[in-house]
Amino acid sequence: MAALRYPLIDPNPPRLSEHLDVLKRVEESGIYSNNGPELRAFEAEATAKLFDGQGACLGVGNATLGLMLAIRHAIGRAPGHGKLALMPVFTFAATAQAAEWCGLTPLLADIDPGDWTMCAAAEERLLQRHGDRIAAVIPYATFGTAIDLDRYAWLMRRYQVGVVIDAAASLGTIDAEGQGFGTGAPFAIVYSLHATKTFAVAEGGLIHCGDPAVIDELRRMGNFGFAGSRAATMPGLNAKMPEIVAAMARLKLAEIDRVVASRAEVETAYRDVMANVTLQQVAGERRATQFMPALLPVHVDRNRVIAALAAEGIGCGAYFSPHLGQQPWFRDHALAGPTPVADDVAARVISLPITDAMTPADARAIATQVDAIVAAQGISTRPSAIDSMLVIGGGPAGTALLTAASKQGKLADLAQAGLTIVERDDALGGGRLGRYAISSDSTAETFLSAVKDNPHPEIAALVDHPAARQVAKFAGALGVPLVDAGPLLRVTGDRLAQIVSANGGRVATGHEVIDARRQPDGGWSTRVRRLSDGAISDHRSTTIVIATGGHQPLNRLVGQHVAGVPLHQLADGKLMQSDELLALGGLDRAADVLRSKRNPKVVVIGGSTSALASVALMLRSRPGIAFGAGGITLLHRRPLRPFYHSAEAARADSFDDFTDDDICPVSGFVYRLGGFRLEARELVLRMLQVDGRAPDPRVASHLIGDNENAARRMIEDADLVIGALGYRPHALPLFDVAGQPIALAAHDGRPMVDPHCRVLDANDRPIPGVFGIGLAAGFVPWGRLGGEASFRGQANGLWLWQNDVGQMIVDQVLGEQERAVA
Incomplete structure (x- = not known):
C-alpha cells in the first residue's frame, strides 16, 4: 500500500543524529539514569516555561508509570483493594490499567455530549452512590482540552477523595487564564511524552503539581520507595526517566511553543471548513492538538468513510472506539452503568490528521474531502442479502433461542432462511454467568436438557463432554455453581454456532450492535460495530431479536x-x-x-x-x-413464598398458605412462577x-x-x-423510518415484551419485527405455558427460554418467512 500523503500520526521527536553534542554531553557525564543532570534540568526548565515557575515537575519513564505513581500517592500507602477509581469511560486503556495496578476497580462514568470529558452530573451521582468506596477520581482532559481543575479541587475537599488528572495529550495546552494547563494544581497532573504526542519525545511522561512536596514524594516512590538510602520506606517501583530521554525532552521543550501554535492554526482551519460533522467543544486559549476528532452523522458508515479517505491519501482513525466499557477486560473487571453518550460518541468518532508538517491549507483540503464523502454517502447502502432474523446477543438467552430451534429440528431451517447472531464476546453461550460467585436458580438437569437427546448429534454428544460431566455432579443439588455452568453453555454455544455457519447463517463474535432503524419496506437496518478496530457495517433483516440481558441501573x-x-x-x-x-x-x-x-x-x-x-x-x-x-x-x-410440586406436597410439609389462584392449572405446581x-x-x-x-x-x-x-x-x-x-433490560436504541427514536415501554419501567415476546413501544403497542428474550424482558407465561393466576411480575428461567419462549419466537419468524415466500 502506498504511503499516505497525510498520515494520521507522523511522529516528530528531536533527531539525536542532528544533536551529537547532546549525546556527547550525556556520555561525558557518566550518568544514564537515577535522576541525573539532564532530567533535573528538564524538570526545572519545564516548570519555568510551561507552568510559570509554580510547583515542581517529575520526569518518568512513561505516562502510565506516572499515573500509577500518582494514583497510589493519592489513595495513601495502604493498598486500594475493594476501593474504586472513578474515571470516564471514554479514555485510553492506560487510565484504567494504572488504577487496577494500584488495586482499584475502575468505576466508569458517562461523558458530556459537548466536550466529551467526564460528565459532571454522573460524577456527582457516583460519588454520592459509592461514598468512601471511591478512593480516587481520575478525569481525562479529552484530546488535550483544558478541563476545570478548580472543580476537581472542590470535589477533592468535599468528598475527601484523591484526584489525579490524566492529561496525556495536554502538554503545551494553555488554559483560559493564559497559563499552561495544570499550573499550580493541588494534585498530580500526568502528561505523556510519547513519540505520537504533540510534545513528541520517545517513551516518557511528566508529572506536575503545585505542591513541590508531592513531587518529592513521587520521586522517592518512583525510585523503589527509597528515601535517602537504599532501604524502601514507602510503596515504590522503578519509574525513572533515562537521561537520554530527558535530553531529548529538553530539545523538544525549546520548540514546543512553535509546534503547538502551528497545530492550533491547523485545527482552526478544520473548524472553519467542516460542516457535515460535529466537532468537540474545547476550553482554554489553545490546545496541544494531537489529531482532529469529529463525529460523523448518525447512520453514516465510518468504515466506508475511512476507506474513502485512505483512497485520497488521508489517514484516519477512531479514538476511542471501542471505549473502556466495550473492551473485554474492562467489561469483566470494571463497574459501569449505562453510558449512552459515550456509546454514541465512540460509534461515530473519527480522528483526522494534524501533524507538524501540515499547514492550514492542508487542513482545509482534508476538511473539504471529509464533507464531500459524508454528503455523498448519506445512509449506508444496503447489502444485497436480507436476513430473516438478526439475534442481538449470544449469551444464555440468545443461545437458548438457538437451542429451542435445535430441539425442534428447525435450527438449520432458520440459518438457511438468513440468520445472523451478533455477540460482543469471542464465543457464544457464556455471557456474564461465569462472573458470579453463586449457584444457579436452574437445576443441573435443566442445563443438561439442552444437549441430552438433541436432534443434532454434535450437540447430543456433549452429554459426555467434561463440562457436562461437571454439571452432572450437581444433579439433585440446590442449583449449579455458575462458574461450573458457564463452560457447558460456552461449548454448547460453539456447537450451535457451527450448525448455523454450516447452513449459511452468520455468527459475528467480537461485534456489538449500536442501534436499529426501521426501513420503508418494514424490515430493519442494524448498525454493527467490530470491536477490534471500531469498523461499522449495516445489516438488513426482516426481524431482530433483542437478547442483551439485564442490568441494575x-x-x-x-x-x-x-x-x-x-x-x-x-x-x-x-x-x-x-x-x-x-x-x-x-x-x-x-x-x-x-x-x-x-x-x-x-x-x-x-x-x-x-x-x-x-x-x-x-x-x-x-x-x-x-x-x-x-x-x-x-x-x-x-x-x-416457596415453590411446591403440588398442593399435596405443600400440605404434607404443613404449608397451606395458598389458594386455588396460587396453583398452576397446567402443571399443578404451587407458586410455580412466584415461588x-x-x-x-x-x-x-x-x-x-x-x-x-x-x-x-x-x-x-x-x-x-x-x-x-x-x-x-x-x-x-x-x-x-x-x-x-x-433488573432492567438493556433496551436497544430503535429509530423509525424518519430517524426519530422509538420510545419503549421498557424506558418507563414496564415489561419490554408482550405475551408473544414482541417488544412494546411506549404506548404498549408491539413494534413489528422486533422480539425480546432473556433476563428482564418482562415475559409472563400464559395459556398452555401455565402459571398461577395470582402471579404478578415477570418470569425468567433457562428452561423457559430453551423451550416454550424460544419456540414461540422461532415459530413466528419462520411463519413470517413462509408467508413472505407464499
Whole structure:
C-alpha cells in the first residue's frame, strides 16, 4: 500500500543524529539514569516555561508509570483493594490499567455530549452512590482540552477523595487564564511524552503539581520507595526517566511553543471548513492538538468513510472506539452503568490528521474531502442479502433461542432462511454467568436438557463432554455453581454456532450492535460495530431479536423510595447493588466494609431471587463474616413464598398458605412462577419456620409497610445496605423510518415484551419485527405455558427460554418467512 500523503500520526521527536553534542554531553557525564543532570534540568526548565515557575515537575519513564505513581500517592500507602477509581469511560486503556495496578476497580462514568470529558452530573451521582468506596477520581482532559481543575479541587475537599488528572495529550495546552494547563494544581497532573504526542519525545511522561512536596514524594516512590538510602520506606517501583530521554525532552521543550501554535492554526482551519460533522467543544486559549476528532452523522458508515479517505491519501482513525466499557477486560473487571453518550460518541468518532508538517491549507483540503464523502454517502447502502432474523446477543438467552430451534429440528431451517447472531464476546453461550460467585436458580438437569437427546448429534454428544460431566455432579443439588455452568453453555454455544455457519447463517463474535432503524419496506437496518478496530457495517433483516440481558441501573437507586424516603438518602454512602455483591470478588468488598464492625449489620432490600441469593452468599462466606443474631435483615414488600410440586406436597410439609389462584392449572405446581426454588427456597422455608424448621438466628425479615419507621431505622443503622431491586433490560436504541427514536415501554419501567415476546413501544403497542428474550424482558407465561393466576411480575428461567419462549419466537419468524415466500 502506498504511503499516505497525510498520515494520521507522523511522529516528530528531536533527531539525536542532528544533536551529537547532546549525546556527547550525556556520555561525558557518566550518568544514564537515577535522576541525573539532564532530567533535573528538564524538570526545572519545564516548570519555568510551561507552568510559570509554580510547583515542581517529575520526569518518568512513561505516562502510565506516572499515573500509577500518582494514583497510589493519592489513595495513601495502604493498598486500594475493594476501593474504586472513578474515571470516564471514554479514555485510553492506560487510565484504567494504572488504577487496577494500584488495586482499584475502575468505576466508569458517562461523558458530556459537548466536550466529551467526564460528565459532571454522573460524577456527582457516583460519588454520592459509592461514598468512601471511591478512593480516587481520575478525569481525562479529552484530546488535550483544558478541563476545570478548580472543580476537581472542590470535589477533592468535599468528598475527601484523591484526584489525579490524566492529561496525556495536554502538554503545551494553555488554559483560559493564559497559563499552561495544570499550573499550580493541588494534585498530580500526568502528561505523556510519547513519540505520537504533540510534545513528541520517545517513551516518557511528566508529572506536575503545585505542591513541590508531592513531587518529592513521587520521586522517592518512583525510585523503589527509597528515601535517602537504599532501604524502601514507602510503596515504590522503578519509574525513572533515562537521561537520554530527558535530553531529548529538553530539545523538544525549546520548540514546543512553535509546534503547538502551528497545530492550533491547523485545527482552526478544520473548524472553519467542516460542516457535515460535529466537532468537540474545547476550553482554554489553545490546545496541544494531537489529531482532529469529529463525529460523523448518525447512520453514516465510518468504515466506508475511512476507506474513502485512505483512497485520497488521508489517514484516519477512531479514538476511542471501542471505549473502556466495550473492551473485554474492562467489561469483566470494571463497574459501569449505562453510558449512552459515550456509546454514541465512540460509534461515530473519527480522528483526522494534524501533524507538524501540515499547514492550514492542508487542513482545509482534508476538511473539504471529509464533507464531500459524508454528503455523498448519506445512509449506508444496503447489502444485497436480507436476513430473516438478526439475534442481538449470544449469551444464555440468545443461545437458548438457538437451542429451542435445535430441539425442534428447525435450527438449520432458520440459518438457511438468513440468520445472523451478533455477540460482543469471542464465543457464544457464556455471557456474564461465569462472573458470579453463586449457584444457579436452574437445576443441573435443566442445563443438561439442552444437549441430552438433541436432534443434532454434535450437540447430543456433549452429554459426555467434561463440562457436562461437571454439571452432572450437581444433579439433585440446590442449583449449579455458575462458574461450573458457564463452560457447558460456552461449548454448547460453539456447537450451535457451527450448525448455523454450516447452513449459511452468520455468527459475528467480537461485534456489538449500536442501534436499529426501521426501513420503508418494514424490515430493519442494524448498525454493527467490530470491536477490534471500531469498523461499522449495516445489516438488513426482516426481524431482530433483542437478547442483551439485564442490568441494575444506578438511576434506579436514585429514584427508589423505601419507607417513604429516598433510598440513597437513607443508605448515605453505604449502598451496594446485589449484582455487585454476587459477582466474583463482591463478597470480599462487602467483607472489607464490615471487617472493622464488632457486630455488623446488613440490610438487604428486595424480595427477588437475587435478594435471597445475597443473604445466602453472606451466610456461607468463607472465612465467615461474624454476624450476630439479626445481623442480616431482609426488607421486602410482598410475602415470601416457596415453590411446591403440588398442593399435596405443600400440605404434607404443613404449608397451606395458598389458594386455588396460587396453583398452576397446567402443571399443578404451587407458586410455580412466584415461588422461590432451590437454595433460595430452603432459606425461605426456614425463615417461615415451615413444618417446624428452625430459622437461622442471624437472619431477620421485615415486610415493609407494617412499620415504616422501623424499616427506616433498620436502613439508617445498617453498616451495609444491599439493593436487590431487580433488573432492567438493556433496551436497544430503535429509530423509525424518519430517524426519530422509538420510545419503549421498557424506558418507563414496564415489561419490554408482550405475551408473544414482541417488544412494546411506549404506548404498549408491539413494534413489528422486533422480539425480546432473556433476563428482564418482562415475559409472563400464559395459556398452555401455565402459571398461577395470582402471579404478578415477570418470569425468567433457562428452561423457559430453551423451550416454550424460544419456540414461540422461532415459530413466528419462520411463519413470517413462509408467508413472505407464499
